[in-house]
Amino acid sequence: MKTSSLRAFMAVASLSVLALSGCSAADQSTNAGDSSASVSASSEGALSISQPWIKAADNGMTAAFGTVTNNSDQPVKITGATTDISDDVQLHVTEIDPNTGTSQMKEATDGFTIEPGASHELAPGGDHIMLMNVGCSLKTGNNAEITVKLEDGSSQTFTFEVRDYQGAQEKYAPGESASATASESAEHSDQEMGDMENMDHSSMDHSAMSHSASASESALPECHSH
Amino acid sequence: MSDSRQAHDTQKLPDDSSLPRVTPAAGEQTPTGWSRRTAIAAGLGAGAGVVAGAGSAYAYASSQSPEYTPNLSTATVGFYGDKQAGIDTPPPAYGQFIAFDLAENTTKDAVARLLRILTQDATQLTAGQAPIVDQEPELAAVPANLTVTVGFGERIFDIVAPEKKPDWLKPLPAFKQIDRLDDAWNDGDLLLQLCADDRVTLAHAQRALLKGLRSFGSIRWVQEGFRRSYGSENPGETTRNLFGQIDGTINPTSADDTMNQYVWGQNLEGVQAWEPGGTSLVIRRIHMNMDTWDLSDRPAREDAVGRKLSNGAPLTGTNEHDVADLGATNELGLTVIAPYAHIRRAAPEKEVERILRRPYNYDLPVSHASGISQHGDITGGISQTGLIFCSYQADPIQQFVPIQQRLAELDMLNTWTTPIGSAVFAIPAGCREDQFIGQALFS
Numbered sequence: 171m172k173t174s175s176l177r178a179f180m181a182v183a184s185l186s187v188l189a190l191s192g193c194s195a196a197d198q199s200t201n202a203g204d205s206s207a208s209v210s211a212s213s214e215g216a217l218s219i220s221q222p223w224i225k226a227a228d229n230g231m232t233a234a235f236g237t238v239t240n241n242s243d244q245p246v247k248i249t250g251a252t253t254d255i256s257d258d259v260q261l262h263v264t265e266i267d268p269n270t271g272t273s274q275m276k277e278a279t280d281g282f283t284i285e286p287g288a289s290h291e292l293a294p295g296g297d298h299i300m301l302m303n304v305g306c307s308l309k310t311g312n313n314a315e316i317t318v319k320l321e322d323g324s325s326q327t328f329t330f331e332v333r334d335y336q337g338a339q340e341k342y343a344p345g346e347s348a349s350a351t352a353s354e355s356a357e358h359s360d361q362e363m364g365d366m367e368n369m370d371h372s373s374m375d376h377s378a379m380s381h382s383a384s385a386s387e388s389a390l391p392e393c394h395s396h
Numbered sequence: 397m398s399d400s401r402q403a404h405d406t407q408k409l410p411d412d413s414s415l416p417r418v419t420p421a422a423g424e425q426t427p428t429g430w431s432r433r434t435a436i437a438a439g440l441g442a443g444a445g446v447v448a449g450a451g452s453a454y455a456y457a458s459s460q461s462p463e464y465t466p467n468l469s470t471a472t473v474g475f476y477g478d479k480q481a482g483i484d485t486p487p488p489a490y491g492q493f494i495a496f497d498l499a500e501n502t503t504k505d506a507v508a509r510l511l512r513i514l515t516q517d518a519t520q521l522t523a524g525q526a527p528i529v530d531q532e533p534e535l536a537a538v539p540a541n542l543t544v545t546v547g548f549g550e551r552i553f554d555i556v557a558p559e560k561k562p563d564w565l566k567p568l569p570a571f572k573q574i575d576r577l578d579d580a581w582n583d584g585d586l587l588l589q590l591c592a593d594d595r596v597t598l599a600h601a602q603r604a605l606l607k608g609l610r611s612f613g614s615i616r617w618v619q620e621g622f623r624r625s626y627g628s629e630n631p632g633e634t635t636r637n638l639f640g641q642i643d644g645t646i647n648p649t650s651a652d653d654t655m656n657q658y659v660w661g662q663n664l665e666g667v668q669a670w671e672p673g674g675t676s677l678v679i680r681r682i683h684m685n686m687d688t689w690d691l692s693d694r695p696a697r698e699d700a701v702g703r704k705l706s707n708g709a710p711l712t713g714t715n716e717h718d719v720a721d722l723g724a725t726n727e728l729g730l731t732v733i734a735p736y737a738h739i740r741r742a743a744p745e746k747e748v749e750r751i752l753r754r755p756y757n758y759d760l761p762v763s764h765a766s767g768i769s770q771h772g773d774i775t776g777g778i779s780q781t782g783l784i785f786c787s788y789q790a791d792p793i794q795q796f797v798p799i800q801q802r803l804a805e806l807d808m809l810n811t812w813t814t815p816i817g818s819a820v821f822a823i824p825a826g827c828r829e830d831q832f833i834g835q836a837l838f839s
Contacts, residue, residue, distance in 0.1 A: 223528050226611070310611055311509025333513065333529045334611050 215326040216242035217284070217318070224301075224330040225294075225338050226310045228389035233262070233338055234299040234316055234330050235292045240284040247321035248290075249281040251299050255314055255393050258302035264295055275300065281321070294338035306393035310334045315396050329396055429649025430486040430631075433474040468540040468593050468626060475522045475544070477826040478673040480833065482545030483752070483788050484655050487635075488593040489625045491756040492602055493679060493784060495549075495584025495616040495819060496609060504556050508838060510586075510612045511546070515832035517608055518544035521601045530604055540594035540626075542601055546833045547587030547677050547821030557837040562670040564793040565822050568678065571804035574815055576774060581681045581817020584616045589677070589786075593626035619681060619817075621756020621784040634708060634716065637757060638781050639689055639812070641701060642708030644753045645716055658750045661790030667748050669790045671836060673825030676792045680785040681758075681817030687769045687777040689812045700808035702737030710739065736808040742799050749798050752788040757781075774814050782816075792820055 222236035240246045251259045261278040273295055282297060284290045292298045299316060308314060310333050317327040473481045498507070517527035522542045526533030553561035567583060588605060592598040606615065623635050637643040648654035656662040661669030669675060689697075694705060702720065703710055710720035712732050722740055724732045733740050744750055760780035769777035789795035803810070824834045 221528050309506075309509060310608065311506075311513045331528065334608060335529050336607075337531060 215324065216240055216244070216246045216320075217248075217326050219328045222328050222330040223333045223335075224308060224314055224316075225335045226308050226332050227304055228307045230302075230304060232301050232304055232308060233294075234301065234314075235294065235338075236328070236330065237289050237291050238282075238284060238318075239289040240286055243286045245283055245285050247281050247283045248318050249321050250319040251316050252319065252325075253301065253314065253316040255306055255308070256301040256304045259316070260300045260302070261297070262300045263297050294335070298338075304393075305390065307390045308332045308393050312393065312395035314393060332393075429647075429651035429655065431484040431650035431655065433477060433481055433485055466538075468597075469538045470524070471541045471593065472523055472539045473541050473543050475519045475826075476829055479660065479675075480545045480673075480823060480826045481522070482543035482589055482591055483675065483677075483754070483823065484650055484659060485543060486541075486631060487623060487754050487756075488541045488543070488591045489623055490592055490595055490598050491621040491623075491784065491786075492588075492590040492598055493619040493621065493756075493786075494588040494590070494602065494606070495618075496586040496588065496613055497616045498551055498555070498585045498613040502551075502555055502612065504838075506612060507552060507556050507834075508832075510609060511834045512832045513608045514544075514546065514588075514605060515827065517605055518546075518833075521604060527604050527608070529608075532600060532603075535596060535600035536604070538594055538597050540592045540597040542590070542592040542597055544601065544605070545587075545589040545591075545823065547589065547823050548834065549583060549585040549587070549819075549821055551585040552834070553822075553837070556834075560671070560837055562676070562791075562822055564676065564791055565670075565820060568792070568797060568800070568818055568820060571800060571815065573804045574810050574813075575804075575818070576814050576816055577818055578816050581617055581619070581819070583819050584821070585613070587677065587679075587819070587821045617817075619679070619756075619758065619784045621758050623756055635755075637684070637755065637783055638686070638759060639684060639697075640705060641697075642703065642705075642716060643755060643783075645703075645708050646750075648750060648752050654750070655752070658748075658795065659752045659788050659790065664748060664790065667791050667794055670822055671825055675788050675790055675823045677821045677823055678785075678787040678789075678792050678796050679817070679819045679821075680787070680815050681782060682785050683774045683780075683782045683814045683816050685769055685771070685773060685777075685812045685814070686779040686781050687773075688771050692812075699734055700736075700738060700811070702733040702739040711737075734808070736806050738803070738807050738809045741802045741805075741807045745798065745802075748791075748794050750789075751796050751799065754786045754788065756784040756786070758784055771811065772814075774816055782813075788823070 217238055218241055219236040219238050222234070224234040225232045234251075238248070248261065250261060253259055261281055262275045263278045264273045264275050266272070267274050275298075278297065282290050290297065299318075301316075312332045313329050314332060315327050315329055317325050319325045473485050475481060520527045521536055522539060522544055524537055524539035526536040530536055548565075550561065550565050553565065588602075590598055590601055590605070592601065629635070634642045634644050648658040653663060657664040658667075659675050660673065661667050661675070692700070698704055698711060708716040709718055710733065712721035712724045713719070720733055720739055720743070722731065722733055722743065726732050731740075758781065762778060762780050765776075765778045767777060769775065787796050825836065827833050827835060
């Protein structure tokens, strides 16, 4: 990591260590019964999630991942998500642009439907939960809660572990546009993203916001860890 | 991604009942007295009940069988415990020692976050599982006795808990007669000791762990070491260094109470561990001048150390583990073990002066090299060879320093060896499944 971003990272006011529950993410795995994961979280409900994590970010956009399993005997449809660190959370799918070979993120307008007993993987390069306008700095080793909304009106809250990650740099293509990128969208969050087509943002992506000097200078205060 | 994280749930052991076991089963004592740790598989999904190294390297002939499971693919050393693995556990073939410096203004909170992710990723890697953001998860599937051991330099304490910093946690006193320390190999805020029997496993673990630490600071140095390969020698054998000497004959052992006493500071008068389950690690990087070593013939080499090259027996004995008779004299009335012999000078003068040696060789590639280096040179010739001398003891000032002082004053081996790096780390206790390494500093 570049020195400049390190400096910015260290300048961020830190939470008291005591406010961090030591191995909180791991704690929740003890009765998850999922042999593939030491980190998993679940709350009462049809869904459980293994290896839940969210990409660290100093500001702007990021994405959350994990493998969601439907433990019920009915199909479950995730229709959206909310979190107190962002007021704009979207479900995204990722498609590879056949012209450029780059991954393009698009909103999953139909949500994610998980059949009984099936799992739905949220992973870099694939489906994920996208957080726009994150209002604080997500630091590796902390965690964040995201509540997924289900079609039947219920919801479930999961704890995601924040991790540094260099991948997950797919371009965001709202609507039919293939040009606007995630970070650019974040920086122009007051605009309608559909208005941004035809702008040249080829150099902008997730990494630009978290690792360039200018982005680091705008690192936000650390998110409250759960 | 999820598939690869489910490795090892159906591992089978090779059918090797007629073959020698490289490592004994759980609960047994190893021939060298290294302690056993079985994998704590529950909650990790690792192959339940699979013990470290079960099976034999000599089962290679059966590799054509569809039933064959390579030994190291299931060989795990349990991560959790009162003490960290990688100290009193058998030394694997490769050792990687990484000193990390924390960024300026690192906060207590940041150290907690660092240790939390480090612990979690180490837990998974040592179980043969991919950490949460591993981008090459298939490489994590062969644990190969991987251990990850964490050590603290002074700054961790200064940031987190100054009152808990051991008095001895500082650079060793200078040994002016011998030291030619290069700061490139000295000190560090955080130590990662990674050991494994597979070099790919090790490279992957190093990459995975350092990626997670990237935002916290920078790598200060990496020392890359090796011993005999898995399966090359019996587990009971004392390893040889690149001078050809058997190195590490008198070590504390888990076969009696000496490991507990000298390494873990239990039941040793006047010495106490800095925290229960904790210890210390002194890493001395020692250049070995292979060229001037070549100038000495076998009798001189044996005389310098006081041991026979053939089997490591003291010059007064027959077998490696015979006790050296330092008072024995020859027909001329001279001591058989010379006044300047390494084992005489290293022999403890006080009860506490014993250490656990767990060294790794290094042998750096050289290019455009030729000729012969001279006495006192630490470069030149056709080799860059030496020892990553790792010494574990409850209290380095009481246990290690007196020995090193005597050796600095007089030790014939100094003719060919030069310390070029030195670092001291406090090794914190191990942890339970719901803790992270070093968590006690935060309470």
